Amino acid sequence: KNEVEQSPQNLTAQEGEFITINCSYSVGISALHWLQQHPGGGIVSLFMLSSGKKKHGRLIATINIQEKHSSLHITASHPRDSAVYICAATLNTGTASKLTFGTGTRLQVTL
Amino acid sequence: DSGVTQTPKHLITATGQRVTLRCSPRSGDLSVYWYQQSLDQGLQFLIQYYNGEERAKGNILERFSAQQFPDLHSELNLSSLELGDSALYFCASSVVALGEQFFGPGTRLTVL
Numbered sequence: 032k033n034e035v036e037q038s039p040q041n042l043t044a045q046e047g048e049f050i051t052i053n054c055s056y057s058v059g060i061s062a063l064h065w066l067q068q069h070p071g072g073g074i075v076s077l078f079m080l081s082s083g084k085k086k087h088g089r090l091i092a093t094i095n096i097q098e099k100h101s102s103l104h105i106t107a108s109h110p111r112d113s114a115v116y117i118c119a120a121t122l123n124t125g126t127a128s129k130l131t132f133g134t135g136t137r138l139q140v141t142l
Numbered sequence: 143d144s145g146v147t148q149t150p151k152h153l154i155t156a157t158g159q160r161v162t163l164r165c166s167p168r169s170g171d172l173s174v175y176w177y178q179q180s181l182d183q184g185l186q187f188l189i190q191y192y193n194g195e196e197r198a199k200g201n202i203l204e205r206f207s208a209q210q211f212p213d214l215h216s217e218l219n220l221s222s223l224e225l226g227d228s229a230l231y232f233c234a235s236s237v238v239a240l241g242e243q244f245f246g247p248g249t250r251l252t253v254l
Contacts, residue, residue, distance in 0.1 A: 061240060072230055074245040075144070117185065121240065129198045130175070130243070132185040 034058050035120050037133035044140050050105040052136045054118030055098075062121040063094050063101045064130065069114045077103070077116075108140045145169065146246035148233050154252045160221040163249045167214055167235030173197070174216040175236075175243060176208055180229035191216055192239045223253045 035056045044050050054063070065077040078085050078092040080101070085092050089108075094101040105112055118133040145168035155161055167174050176188040178201075187200035191210035202208075205223075210216045220227060230250050234243040 064243070066245075072250070073247050074232060074234075076242055076244060079242040119185075129187045129190060129200050130177075130185075131187070134184055 033133070034122070034131050035118055035133040037118050037136055039136060040134065042136055042138045044108050044138070046109055046140055046142050048108050048140075050108050050112075050138065050140075052103045052116050052118075052138070054101045054103070054133055056101075056120045057099065058120070059123040060120040061123050063092075064119040064121070065092050065101075065103045066117040066119060067114045068117060068135070074117075105138075108138075110140045110142060113138055113140050144244040144246065146171075146233060146235050146244050148231075148246035148249050150249060151247065152250045152252075154254065155223060156254055157223055157225060159223050159253075160219065161223065161251065163218040163220070163231055163233075163251075165216045165218070165233030165235075165246055167216070167233075168244055171235035171237050171244070172214065173236045173239050173241070174210055174214070175234045176202075176216070176218050177232040177234065178229045179232065179248075180226075185232075188218070190239075197239055220251070225253050227251065228253045 038053050062081045064079050067075045089106045091104040115135045117135045119130040147166045149164045172193045175190045179185045188202040190198040208218045230248045232248045233246040236243045
């Protein structure tokens with residue numbers, strides 16, 4: 032079983048829809064990251080959070096430490112949001128900072 | 143643009159060969175990470191350096207090695223290459239060892 036699980040694996044939405052991607056983890060973490068990978072392959076860090084909620088534009092990330100669960104929300108989705116969204120956890124390993132990745136959610140937003 | 147640079151962008155080589163991938167972190171970032179992304183394994187952490195010293199090791203094969211130089215750039219050396227080593231190799235950097243990571247554009251390695 033992966034230490035970081037994401038759902039759904041694939042998601043298709045129409046422009047304007049509210050989107051939620053879920054991430055759960057089974058080990059102690061020091062932080063949870065949400066990454067975006069575009070078809071060209073480049074990876075962009077969207078959020079790094081260890082508690083509560085963060086918002087950037089139309090993107091919102093939340094984390095519930097007790098439930099070991101995080102969500103990424105996209106409001107008013109747009110075709111340019113089409114990408115793979117990856118959840119990654121920084122495991123509690125003292126001073127090391129290795130990321131363990133979920134398998135990603137492929138999002139397609141259509142007109 | 144994350145500020146992290148990687149060279150080369152693409153690399154095509156043959157089995158058994160050795161290659162070196164290079165990464166320059168963002169200005170001021172002390173920590174460098176290497177990741178491998180293959181079609182069947184997804185993203186995997188390989189190794190982390192902090193200010194020249196190895197800090198954490200992941201699923202890095204013995205045929206692979208890395209180092210971080212005094213100017214903080216890093217190199218990932220892959221030797222005795224196999225077909226299965228074909229992948230995207232990403233470098234990322236952060237200011238501190240537990241900080242937010244910024245990813246480079248990646249090097250696409252194809253082993254024929």
